[in-house]
Amino acid sequence: MPVYTAEELYGYNPSRVTAMVFVIAFGSSFLLHTGQALGFHMRWLLSSLAMCALLEATGWGGRLWSTYMPSSLIAFSLQKSNLLLAxxxxxxxxxxxxGEIMNVLGTSYSPLSPKQYSLVFNILNALGLVLIILGGILPLAIKTPQDQNAGPGIVLGGMVAQLVVIIAFVGYIVDYLVRYHNDSPAREEPVGVRVSGFPNSPARGRYTGKLKTMTCALGFVNVCLFIRTIYRLVELSDSPNGGVVHNELALSVFDGALMLLALHALNVFHPGALLPTPKTQQRCPA
Structure with missing residues (x-):
């Protein structure tokens, strides 16, 4: 089995200090998100926000591992896969x-029903995820040079799909909010149907300060994801010996720092504290 150096795997020697800082920062976000998800009884955040933070922490842990064992292919693969998947x-x-915000403000302003909305965006997101995973495992399963080169191309396709999802999602948010503020429903709800969780409430909810804060936090997170995805597209489009691939500072700023800001933003502006529940929110006509 060949012995690799960090220069051969990364194109540089990964910074131990940088990796350690990100491991601690993402690890703290993981612990916070886990505690918050349990404390606010929002278990769905364990498989989303907490898992994202865990993947980031272990991804940067792989880079930290590489500073001690530069020849470890496991460490290199761990950081590469987890940072792409998170x-x-x-x-x-x-x-x-x-979706919870729409449930409060009124689902009639959404072009899609709640079930359709959830299916469409989650399926599109899953498509990008599958392509990223497939592109990552293909070079391990196939030995021919042609198929080895196909792996990064498939991952690139997954990142393009992810970028399309982000743009479509932001566009959907903007369209919904414009319709809400203009009181121009996109569709009519059947008589007697109200928002899930608020059966005795009017179809149009009040846009409270907490909901506005949650929306702004969501906007910030999506901006971070958009910039990060653009960076990854540039990186994956670069040649194997290109300057972007071998630039650790770019990875730290445009991937690590942006993901850290996004996750910690949702620690501070947590949906458990900002989104109402049937017990805490009495909706009234706007």
Missing amino acids: PSNLLVANFRIF
Whole structure:
């Protein structure tokens, strides 16, 4: 079995300090998100926000591992796969959070029904995730040079799909909010149907300060994801010996730092504290 050096695997020697800082930062976010999910009884955040933070922490843990064992292919593969996969979990949380916002403000302003909305965006997100996973495992399963080169191309396709999902999701949010503020429903709800969880409430909810804060936090997170995905597209489009692939500072800023800001933003502006429940929110006509 060949012995690799960090220069051969990464194109540089990964910074131990940088990796350690990110492991601690993402690890703390993971612990916070786990505690918050349990404390607010929002278990769905365990498989989305908490899992995203865990994947980021273990991904940077792989880079930290590489600083001690530069020849470890396991460490290199761990950091590469986990850092690529983590944002998909964050997107799942984003979809659910905005779905809860629509549940409060009124689902009639959404072009899609709640079930359709959830299916469409989660399926599109899953498609990008499958392509990223497939592109990652293909070079391990196939030995021919042609198929080895196909792996990064499939991952690139997955990142393109992820970018399309982010843009479509942001566009959907904007369209919904414009319709809400203009009181222009996209469709009519059947008589007697009200928002799930608020059966005795009017079809149009009040856009409270907490909901506005949650929406702004969601917007910030999506901006971070958008910039991060653009960076990854540039990186994957670069040649194996290109400057972007071998630039650790770019990875730290445009991937690590942006994902850290997004996750910690949702620690501070947590949906458990900002989204109402049937017990805490009495909806009234806007």
